[in-house]
Amino acid sequence: MSTIKLETSDGVKFTVKTQVAKCSGTIRTMLEDIGINPQDGEAIPLSNVHSTILQKILVWAEHHVDDPEPPREDADAAKRTDDICSWDEDFLKVDQRTLFDVMLAANYLDMKQLIAVCCKTVANMIKGKTADQIRRTFNIENDFPPGEEDKIRLRNQFCEERSR
Amino acid sequence: METKEDKLTVPELSDFPNEILALIFQHLRFPDRLRMSAVCRRWNELVFAFFGDRIMLHLSASTDCSVPIGKLSDRSYRNVQVFWTEDSSGWMDAVEDLAPKLLSLDLYIMPEERGFLAKWNPPPSLMEQFLRILANLESLGTLFINTTPTTFGAVLEAIHDLTNLATLMVEIRIDDGSFALSSFNGLCRLPKLRAVSICSYVPLCAPGKDRLVPAPFVESLTLEQYSPCFSILNFYKLFPCLTKLDVRQVEMDPEELELVVVTWPALEVLVIGLNSSLLNTTALEMLQQLPKLRKLELQTQVYCTDECIEFDFLQASFYLLETIFQIPTLEELRLVHGPVAGIWWSGQIPTDAPSCRLYINGIYVPRTNDGPSFKCDASKEGTAIMS
Numbered sequence: 001m002s003t004i005k006l007e008t009s010d011g012v013k014f015t016v017k018t019q020v021a022k023c024s025g026t027i028r029t030m031l032e033d034i035g036i037n038p039q040d041g042e043a044i045p046l047s048n049v050h051s052t053i054l055q056k057i058l059v060w061a062e063h064h065v066d067d068p069e070p071p072r073e074d075a076d077a078a079k080r081t082d083d084i085c086s087w088d089e090d091f092l093k094v095d096q097r098t099l100f101d102v103m104l105a106a107n108y109l110d111m112k113q114l115i116a117v118c119c120k121t122v123a124n125m126i127k128g129k130t131a132d133q134i135r136r137t138f139n140i141e142n143d144f145p146p147g148e149e150d151k152i153r154l155r156n157q158f159c160e161e162r163s164r
Numbered sequence: 165m166e167t168k169e170d171k172l173t174v175p176e177l178s179d180f181p182n183e184i185l186a187l188i189f190q191h192l193r194f195p196d197r198l199r200m201s202a203v204c205r206r207w208n209e210l211v212f213a214f215f216g217d218r219i220m221l222h223l224s225a226s227t228d229c230s231v232p233i234g235k236l237s238d239r240s241y242r243n244v245q246v247f248w249t250e251d252s253s254g255w256m257d258a259v260e261d262l263a264p265k266l267l268s269l270d271l272y273i274m275p276e277e278r279g280f281l282a283k284w285n286p287p288p289s290l291m292e293q294f295l296r297i298l299a300n301l302e303s304l305g306t307l308f309i310n311t312t313p314t315t316f317g318a319v320l321e322a323i324h325d326l327t328n329l330a331t332l333m334v335e336i337r338i339d340d341g342s343f344a345l346s347s348f349n350g351l352c353r354l355p356k357l358r359a360v361s362i363c364s365y366v367p368l369c370a371p372g373k374d375r376l377v378p379a380p381f382v383e384s385l386t387l388e389q390y391s392p393c394f395s396i397l398n399f400y401k402l403f404p405c406l407t408k409l410d411v412r413q414v415e416m417d418p419e420e421l422e423l424v425v426v427t428w429p430a431l432e433v434l435v436i437g438l439n440s441s442l443l444n445t446t447a448l449e450m451l452q453q454l455p456k457l458r459k460l461e462l463q464t465q466v467y468c469t470d471e472c473i474e475f476d477f478l479q480a481s482f483y484l485l486e487t488i489f490q491i492p493t494l495e496e497l498r499l500v501h502g503p504v505a506g507i508w509w510s511g512q513i514p515t516d517a518p519s520c521r522l523y524i525n526g527i528y529v530p531r532t533n534d535g536p537s538f539k540c541d542a543s544k545e546g547t548a549i550m551s
Contacts, residue, residue: 079191100175107184115187122177123191131202138177143205152202161194162220162243162268 004031005043012051013043016058023061025110048108053101060091060114067113081120081127088117096138178204186214216240217267223247223255225275245270248286248294256293263297268306273315274337283339285314298322305356306331312339313366317347324350333361342367346374348402357381360403363388363413368398376401384408384433396420400427407456408433412463415439418447425450435461448487457491461498489520498523 002018006027022028030044046054084092092099099118106114126134131149135142142149177185189197189211198219201211212219217240224247241262248256248271273294275284286294295318301307304326309319313336323329332351336343345368351357360382362368382403387410406428412435416424421442424434431454442448451457462484488497497520522529 081191097174100177100180103184104175104180107181115184119184119187120191122188123196126188126192126200127196129196129199131199134200134203140176140178140204140207142203144208149202152208156198156202158222159198159219160222161215162218 005041006054007043007045008049008051008054009047010051012054014051014054014058017062017065020058020061020065023065023111023114025112026108029110046109049105050101053098053105056094056098056102057105057109057111057114060088061111063087063091064113079120081123084117084120092118092121178206182210185210189214212240217242219243220245220268220270223259225249240265242267243269245272247272247274248290249275249284250287250290256290256297260293260297260300263300264302266301266304268308269301269304270308271310273309273311283312283337285312285339291315291318295319295322299325301326301329303328305329306333308333308335310335310337312337313341313343314339316343320347320350324353326354328356329354330356331359331361332357334363336362336364336366338365342369344369344374345398345402346376348379349374349377351379351382351402352377354379355381359384359386359408361386361388361410370395370398378402378404380405382406384410386410388413396423396427404428405430407431410435412437412461417441418444418450421447422450425453429454430456432456433459435463438462438464443484445484445487448484449490451488452491454491455493457493459496459498460488460491460494461500462488463500494520496521496523499525501525 003015004018004021004027006014006016006021008014018031022031027044049057092102094102099121103115103118103122106118125137129137131153134140144152185207189200192200197211197215201208219241220243221241222245242265244259244262244266246256246259246269273284273286298319299322301323305328307323307326307329309316311319316334316336323332332354343364343366351360357379358381360379362385376398379402383406385399385403385406385408387399407430409424409428409431411424414437416436416439418441421436424431424436434451434454434457436442451460485497488494499522
């Protein structure tokens with residue numbers, strides 16, 4: 001079983017099965033297109049990923065390494081969020097900061113399935129909440145000029161999605 | 165495992181890259197997306213950047229004009245629905261700004277509260293602005309208009325240069341007058357127009373000495389005609405090249421159905437209303453003369469709950485299917501119950517045309533070699549009971 005070494009932003013080196021590491025599009029590209037030779041024993045630097053997060057992501061990748069390619073979805077329709085598998089659900093039962101770190105790292109590592117499941121989780125946290133509740137949940141600053149938010153809310157009342 | 169002293173910055177959702185936020189937005193339904201647009205300025209911009217072209221803006225007399233309407237054009241509204249009344253001039257200016265980029269426009273030229281019985285026609289000053297807006301809809305693909313015959317005549321003249329118009333839907337409300345079919349003559353100048361839908365509550369007048377000019381690009385016609393002056397031949401003169409015809413609302417007799425078949429032999433999709441005069445093998449056999457018919461939808465129009473007539477209907481439905489499955493090109497048959505309860509479809513489904521899909525009230529009915537019998541309760545919409 002071939003392995004490669006990954007080095008995180010805080011200098012931790014991980015030895016990972018090549019197959020698992022290739023769950024990351026970024027690493028796959030490095031190995032296949034750029035021709036970084038894993039046999040050299042030199043670690044691939046992942047300067048945007050912290051060791052605690054990479055460790056978590058590797059657990060996910062190990063579990064999903066044999067997953068088939070997901071079917072293409074209709075880009076326009078609102079996508080489902082109730083189809084998160086229970087393993088992923090447990091995996092993402094983490095504090096918000098860890099979840100966001102995992103998302104950003106998954107984005108950097110180009111792991112589409114992990115990003116998708118994280119986005120579903122965040123979408124579920126947003127669903128049904130008012131703008132103010134969303135702001136409090138995610139600690140987002142209301143940067144609208146005074147009065148502007150009311151106008152937007154009012155204007156939103158006159159909008160609906162066009163389906164035809 | 166060795167760890168260096170780490171100092172992570174706390175990640176915030178508001179700092180996420182646009183593409184991740186867009187992925188999150190994709191998993192939300194529309195009301196949630198709109199609420200997200202009110203969270204902060206960046207999200208507001210993102211929601212409109214990603215989904216703006218699918219948002220429809222409603223403007224009506226009840227629209228609060230304290231909304232800074234002048235800023236509407238900053239948003240990428242591509243679909244607008246307007247209830248256009250005398251007191252709506254405030255935001256009509258905004259619609260005028262939006263006009264060149266609009267993809268679809270729904271226009272109700274009526275005082276909102278009076279509905280489709282309103283005999284209201286806009287005064288000249290408003291009409292002027294309205295026609296100016298219509299002339300600027302250069303990107304528009306879909307136009308819906310509900311108005312009186314008087315106003316509609318002017319509208320049809322104004323849309324002759326909308327080169328991107330693909331779908332035109334008109335509802336002509338009750339007025340004192342009638343509407344001359346020759347007013348549709350200008351549609352021949354619209355090179356992309358493929359689909360026309362006409363719903364008229366006033367008589368559509370035969371052209372008299374005026375000639376009807378064909379619109380050869382129109383492939384699809386929907387007629388919702390409540391006045392008694394329906395004439396297939398006149399519509400043929402206007403739309404000679406149809407491949408799709410929907411006349412489910414039109415009360416036809418067998419002679420008229422035959423005329424449809426003879427007039428538009430290229431029909432591939434046909435939707436008709438089944439009344440008692442069409443519920444016989446002879447009438448429906450005529451459909452076999454359509455050499456390209458792929459999809460057929462039959463919507464029952466039998467307005468009767470009398471048990472005796474119901475029995476007749478059941479017998480007829482059996483033969484009806486046999487006859488229809490003889491159409492060799494047919495890929496899809498849809499049986500839809502009209503808005504009346506108390507009618508049942510039942511019988512043995514013929515199996516000798518296995519390539520044709522059968523749907524009853526929108527539900528796919530698989531057909532096996534055993535020829536499953538089916539019955540369908542019209543009182544419950546969307547039900548098909550297999551037995």
